[in-house]
Amino acid sequence: MSIWRTKPVDQVPDKEESKGLRRSLGAFELTALGVGAIIGTGIFVLTGVAAARFAGPGIIFSFIIAGVGSALAALVYAELASAVPVAGSAYTYTYVAVGELIAWLIGWNLVLEYTVAAGAVSVGWSAYFGNMLQSIGLVLPHWAVASPLAGGLVNLPAIGIALIVTGLLVLGTKESVLINSIVVFVKLAVIALFIAIGVFHVSPANWKPLLPFGPGGVVRGAAIIFFAYIGFDAVSTASEEVRNPQRNLPIGIIASLLISTTLYIVVAIILTGIVRYTGLNTAAPVATALLAAGVAWASGIVSVGALAGLTSVLLVMLYGQSRIFFAMSRDGLLPDVFAKVHPRFKTPFLITTITGLVVAALSGFLPVTVLAEMANIGTLSAFLVVAIGVIVLRRTNPELPRPFRTPFVPYLPVISFLFSLYLMINLPLLTWIRFVIWVTIGFVLYFAYGYRHSRLAVAPGPPGEAARLRPIPALKPLKASQEKNDSQTGEQPDNETGEPAE
Numbered sequence: 001m002s003i004w005r006t007k008p009v010d011q012v013p014d015k016e017e018s019k020g021l022r023r024s025l026g027a028f029e030l031t032a033l034g035v036g037a038i039i040g041t042g043i044f045v046l047t048g049v050a051a052a053r054f055a056g057p058g059i060i061f062s063f064i065i066a067g068v069g070s071a072l073a074a075l076v077y078a079e080l081a082s083a084v085p086v087a088g089s090a091y092t093y094t095y096v097a098v099g100e101l102i103a104w105l106i107g108w109n110l111v112l113e114y115t116v117a118a119g120a121v122s123v124g125w126s127a128y129f130g131n132m133l134q135s136i137g138l139v140l141p142h143w144a145v146a147s148p149l150a151g152g153l154v155n156l157p158a159i160g161i162a163l164i165v166t167g168l169l170v171l172g173t174k175e176s177v178l179i180n181s182i183v184v185f186v187k188l189a190v191i192a193l194f195i196a197i198g199v200f201h202v203s204p205a206n207w208k209p210l211l212p213f214g215p216g217g218v219v220r221g222a223a224i225i226f227f228a229y230i231g232f233d234a235v236s237t238a239s240e241e242v243r244n245p246q247r248n249l250p251i252g253i254i255a256s257l258l259i260s261t262t263l264y265i266v267v268a269i270i271l272t273g274i275v276r277y278t279g280l281n282t283a284a285p286v287a288t289a290l291l292a293a294g295v296a297w298a299s300g301i302v303s304v305g306a307l308a309g310l311t312s313v314l315l316v317m318l319y320g321q322s323r324i325f326f327a328m329s330r331d332g333l334l335p336d337v338f339a340k341v342h343p344r345f346k347t348p349f350l351i352t353t354i355t356g357l358v359v360a361a362l363s364g365f366l367p368v369t370v371l372a373e374m375a376n377i378g379t380l381s382a383f384l385v386v387a388i389g390v391i392v393l394r395r396t397n398p399e400l401p402r403p404f405r406t407p408f409v410p411y412l413p414v415i416s417f418l419f420s421l422y423l424m425i426n427l428p429l430l431t432w433i434r435f436v437i438w439v440t441i442g443f444v445l446y447f448a449y450g451y452r453h454s455r456l457a458v459a460p461g462p463p464g465e466a467a468r469l470r471p472i473p474a475l476k477p478l479k480a481s482q483e484k485n486d487s488q489t490g491e492q493p494d495n496e497t498g499e500p501a502e
Helices: 027-038 041-083 090-097 100-135 156-171 173-201 214-229 231-236 245-274 285-292 296-330 349-365 368-396 411-425 429-453 480-489
Strands: none
Touching (some): 027 231, 027 296, 041 090, 041 100, 041 214, 041 231, 041 245, 041 285, 041 368, 100 296, 100 349, 156 349, 173 245, 214 368, 231 296, 368 429
């Protein structure tokens, strides 16, 4: 038994079992999933806070820096996602490439990333919901829309939206992603409206001084708004529910990042041109900018679009979190009950529900800035290890099929590693203290449970053989009639249900 034991590539669930998850997503749905996660919080929430407190109009450069760092990480992710197309994202890649202990810690940090990120999105949703109600003359009491650290009692709208989206995810993946695609279209239309209107209200004087907090403020701003880019990571968590994942996963990851980065930069330019950066310290900066420009009707529309956009982000964050827990549970590092799939909806309903309840609690009692900083450090730590994982797998498993290959290995992964590390260093000290506490808790849980219950924690076979995995349930045979139908239609059956994959 070793904390460095790795999961054999030929034992990944794509070839061994799928626990009933249904492959129903294509390249378009994956791109929409990524855009749904990336476009939202960065534009609708964090842009204003980062500009007012860290970067000023230089937030434009912060987005460029964060975008470059994300692009490097995306190229690394794309290779691993195409080579190991299973649920779990960076956690599974690390398990295959580096070893169990590091994989556990990355999975544990991804829990931090997605759960806390979802909480931050819920808080932003609540702010826009309050603005929308205010535009029609309804004002919610401050105690009901702010956390105790923000001068309130509890953020009820944030709790409400977290629970609603959780319920939607329990009902089904395909249905959730369909709704997400519609919401993403609405969100992009609203952003286009803001750009079309805002460009005529830009005052170049608001861009002076360009770097009021100096170059260090720009980097600090990049470290904060990096939170906005974690959506492409969520794309890779959907691997086991994707048709032709070797082709569609890289497309979804890279396309969603390119679309989102372009829009972020354009919106940042216009936003800081409409309102001086000192007036953007709000959780609803886009609506605030349009109100300042005297376009109240557009502000109301943007608030509605922001609600839709943030809802899609929340949906993807909760989705990603539940799939990571699902993968960790299936590997034995968490109790098996978390990998239980609903017999009707084909979703990991128990862990989805638990995740939703935790997110609701966080969003109800913590402010957005604390949540965003914690999510960033979890994301960046995963990027560090994934960059290493590409290099390691190239050496240890050079024959592994790689439909997408990261260019300039090992140089590009090393640059990605250093870039992510640099952004981590620029996060606040208090965030690092919280992170160390979180990782310490992770170590305790691993050695108390995961180390002994891991599916790889089995006495090895004869010398030279890899450790034998604990037996897993065999797939159910197809009915004769179904075999006949499949042979005629060419459809591939779902792994356990015997139903055609959608």
